[in-house]
Amino acid sequence: MNNIPELIADGEITPIEAAQQLALVTSMLRQLKDSESVLRGYLTDHLDPKEHLTTALGVVSYKRGGEAKWRVKDPVAFGQWLARNGEESSVEEVLYPVEFITKPDAIEKLVRDHGGEQPDGVELSGGRADSVATSKVKAWSEVMADLTAQRQAGALLGIEQPPVGDIVEADGMGDMPVVEDNEGEDFSWDKI
Known part of the structure; x- marks a missing residue:
């Protein structure tokens, strides 16, 4: 996996490459957040309160909610x-x-x-550092339709990918390509 902090520290990434990767990460985060929300809802509806599911990647447990309670806001x-x-x-x-x-x-x-004395009951809130904003980020479906963007997303996630020439067919799911790696196994973004 490409270690972004190391690439930046070593001067191996340009601002345009960093901007492209930030836009890609933003698109990925949106897709992941949407997927997470739907999956959480589905599992909440389908698990019993004391049930948990153990998978190779982790354990999902039912979490009981709480009743609404009054609290003093002001x-x-x-x-x-x-x-x-x-x-x-x-x-x-x-x-x-x-x-x-x-x-x-x-x-x-x-x-x-008062000579720099901080009054009781007052705190100095943290300021904000300069930053950047991302906008007009491609939807995940557009990223997945772009083979170059797919490869960049895979690189960001540390997924080894075969050379572009090894694309063998579309998988019938929105024309997403299926590629064969060196061992002949199928690679598809549907598996992520």
Whole structure:
């Protein structure tokens, strides 16, 4: 399997190759996520609560869900509702900052004004690093119709593939090619 971090560290991958692989990975992730969701739903409907299925690749077990439970999402709003609805004994009055002082710029000024001291109850949230976005990514069906993209996907997954000239037939499932490897075994993306 090609180790992407090593290829990048060794300077053996260009930005366009990295972009192409990122778009391919994004398409693969979408397909895998869709497949995972459907398979989970199917197995949830077909397994008994105490049943598990052991396969060569792993064990799938039924996981019992839980009932919905109430939880407090906004304590201040909940306290105000309680007070308005005759539940005064269930609330207590506390100091609460006025809205303007909770703004990031106002907190930054407070920290500066107080010698860099971080106020209680305030945290510095993690920033975000620069990144890239992928868009107009081909659907998995389009990737699978493109032999070059198929080979790249296989390489990303560490699947050895025979040379392009060894394609022998279509398998009748959406014209996906079947190739023979050096031992004569069929290779098909349907098996992944």
